[in-house]
Structures are given as structure tokens and as C-alpha cells.
Amino acid sequence: MPQLRTHIYFGLFTYPLAYFLVGLIFMKAKWSHFSMPFDDLTIVLSYLVYVIGSDLPDIDSKTAPIHHFLKILASILGVFMFLSWGSNLLSEKFGDAYLHLIATSVFVLAGGLISYILITLVLKLKIFNHRGFAHSISFAVIYGLLIYIGFYRSASNSLFIALLGSIGVILHLILDAVEDVKKGNKRKALKLW
Numbered sequence: 356m357p358q359l360r361t362h363i364y365f366g367l368f369t370y371p372l373a374y375f376l377v378g379l380i381f382m383k384a385k386w387s388h389f390s391m392p393f394d395d396l397t398i399v400l401s402y403l404v405y406v407i408g409s410d411l412p413d414i415d416s417k418t419a420p421i422h423h424f425l426k427i428l429a430s431i432l433g434v435f436m437f438l439s440w441g442s443n444l445l446s447e448k449f450g451d452a453y454l455h456l457i458a459t460s461v462f463v464l465a466g467g468l469i470s471y472i473l474i475t476l477v478l479k480l481k482i483f484n485h486r487g488f489a490h491s492i493s494f495a496v497i498y499g500l501l502i503y504i505g506f507y508r509s510a511s512n513s514l515f516i517a518l519l520g521s522i523g524v525i526l527h528l529i530l531d532a533v534e535d536v537k538k539g540n541k542r543k544a545l546k547l548w
């Protein structure tokens with residue numbers, strides 16, 4: 356597999372082309388509910404999910420940095436979810452500032468630990484074997500779908516952001532396929548799932 360650096364560099368520097376082409380399609384289609392020209396937030400978010408997407412499939416490789424980065428990200432997200440779920444409980448049950456501090460620390464520990472264990476177990480599933488499902492077009496679509504759902508309320512151009520995310524993943528698959536051809540590996544490029 357190409358190095359993280361190759362994937363990241365391609366992600367960083369091909370984004371403007373992807374932005375231009377998809378933007379052109381959106382413009383030509385004249386979808387009135389999209390606010391064009393795109394605002395800064397749309398550009399920054401789509402850039403972020405594109406670059407992350409361009410390395411994301413390698414979460415199925417234990418030696419890839421993104422594999423560990425995802426675990427960190429999932430743990431932090433887990434802490435956030437745990438706290439937003441338990442914040443009422445914390446302030447109701449632990450009015451005393453000292454107790455509140457201790458209880459919050461326990462919540463952070465529990466949220467991080469549970470999320471870390473969960474994501475580790477998920478990544479151990481058979482579908483996450485190297486060059487398995489995470490290296491497929493379905494994965495690209497699911498990634499885009501999750502982004503769309505995630506940004507649906509907060510960003511008006513969530514479809515554009517989601518599309519760029521999926522294209523980032525596809526870019527990774529293409530780069531892997533090119534590498535296979537160069538090395539003479541006979542693997543099915545751009546598999547559906």
C-alpha cells in the first residue's frame with residue numbers, strides 16, 4: 356500500500372480539482388437549494404473530510420497511523436457523547452463542586468474507555484480485514500452518508516461536503532489500484548464491497 360504520506364499529499368493537493376469539478380456539476384444542475392458560491396465553512400469542512408477520506412480505508416491496517424488516529428478520535432467522541440448524555444445527572448446528583456469534579460473525571464474515563472474498547476472490537480471484525488470492506492466503493496458511500504447525516508443540520512451544503520468525502524475515499528482506492536498495477540499485484544481494483 357502507498358504510504359500515508361502519499362495518500363495525504365494526494366488528498367491535500369487534488370482537493371482543488373475535486374472542488375472545481377463537483378462545484379461545476381452543482382452549478383450546471385442549478386440546484387437552487389445550494390448556496391453558491393460556497394461559503395468558507397463548506398470549503399473547509401469538505402477539505403477536511405476529503406483529506407481524511409483519502410487515507411481512511413487504511414483503518415483496516417494495524418500498522419497505518421490512521422488506524423490509531425481513528426481509535427483516538429472515537430474515544431474523544433465517546434467522551435463527548437457520554438458527557439452530553441450524563442451532564443444533567445452530574446449536576447443533579449453532584450451539586451458539590453468537589454464531588455462534581457470527581458464524578459466528571461469518572462465519566463470521562465468511562466466514556467473514553469468504553470469507546471476505545473468498542474472501536475477496537477469493531478476494527479477486529481472480519482469485514483475490517485486488510486483491503487476488505489474499508490477498501491470498497493460501498494465504504495466510500497457509507498462514509499459520505501455518515502457525513503451527510505452528521506452535517507445535515509449544521510451545514511447548508513451537507514450534500515456537497517458528503518460527496519467530497521466519498522470522492523476522497525475513491526481517490527485512495529484509485530491510488531492503491533495504481534500501486535497494484537505498478538507492482539504487478541493482481542487484486543480487484545475498485546471493488547463494490
Ligand SMILES: [Zn+2]
Nearest residue numbers: 356412413531
Ligand atoms: Zn489502502
